[in-house]
Amino acid sequence: MAVTESPAKGRRSLWLLDLYGSAVGKKWAMALSGIVLLGFVIAHMIGNLHMYEGAAEMNEYGEYLRVIGGPIIPHTVFLWLIRLPLLAAFLIHIHAAYALTITNNRATIDKYKQPREWLAASYASRTMRWSGVIVLLFVAWHLADLTLGWVNPDFISGEPFHNTVVSLSNVGIAALYIAANIALGMHIFHGAWSLFQSIGVNNPRFNQWRRWLAQGLATVIVIGNISFPVMILTGVVG
């Protein structure tokens, strides 16, 4: 027996792929892409607070996102420089989750007959796959609704205030947004804590802060995002 075996899988020429080939590496990918997505979700929520300023300011904000960097950078180029890494993070996050789920299903062929008594696992942690799928489906709907306007008959390009108000005035659609954001909040509640473990950010002095950060982020994002359909339905905005 050698003193220490070299890595069992053998080195691939692309070490980044070699790293991603391991489950620990995939958890790193999930954590890092999760941070990117979390950053987007926070910025998205804060940016949308312009809804409370009124139509002109909201539309101006939407247009400003397209002219950032101009006139040196052409129209919408900056926006796409943000969107593409975001899309990459989204795809990596989903692929890693999918691959790890397969790994875990393979490792847990046998199930206990008795119902498990969970001592540490939270409802949020046990439903990450479900909340993730709900968020994925919601993002598809959300893009079709307010970015592309495919499912929004009154959609007017360049007028996000109007589009948001007509869409969320519908009780059914507003309910969908509220439900999806609760799922998103639960996903963040576990994910924003879990990611610190996955990338090994662990210091007894600050460990409790990781929980507080995750709980705080989940609360702020859910309240912020849900306020839009609620305020539009109650007629405060619109």
Added chain:
Amino acid sequence: MDLTLQVWRQAGPNAPGRLVDYPAKDISPEMSFLEMLDIVNENLNAQGIEPIAFDHDCREGICGMCGLMINGLAHGPQLGTATCQLHMRKFNDGDTIVIEPWKAAGFPIVRDLAVDRSTFDRIIEAGGFITVPTGSASDANLTLVPKEVAEWSMDAAACIGCGACVAACPNSAAQLFTAAKIAHLSLLPQGQPERWTRVEAMVDKMEEFFGSCTNHGECETACPKEISLDFIALMNKDYMKAKFKNRRLVSQAG
């Protein structure tokens, strides 16, 4: 105490298994859980029924052989102890107790409640050994270790390899075991020369048999030695560092 047991019976590794009801009568609350099983087995034997196979050895919580899923909890309802340290006073007269073996693809069932945990040995083997000076024993305290580091390393070394972490994990992941076995060496100066090859080899070997961590924390509460999730974070960090490290410079500090 009179109890009803629902015990997992399985004749062999590939035989189908099922829960079978057995009465456990006149059980003293002073008995340990394994002594209760001994009594039940004696009665089964007297009736000409094949006794229930279960693993056990030291019966004082230090060997890691025993391990049962009792009412949906690894090592039963008492936290921070192994199955052998659980006493019947934790149960009430008339209770029904469901007893299953550890269930994970990495722990194939040998028979009834006994599982094969040799995949843990494969992980330990992959770690290899550490380079230490041979010959006569060196002076005590020749290698200085801060008290807190020694304590923390000892906390990891407390792992008895019982497999409760895997059994309790919804993903059948062996992260807590592997992390503890990596950490008790990598925290100490003696464990530094092979620190990066060891974490890589042990994690890769672990992933051949077990699932992946989703940070539920069930392993930590199931662990009879209350080993901390912090070791899993350390393993994740070291695994990534190992992938970046220029191995020709590992003797340099920082």
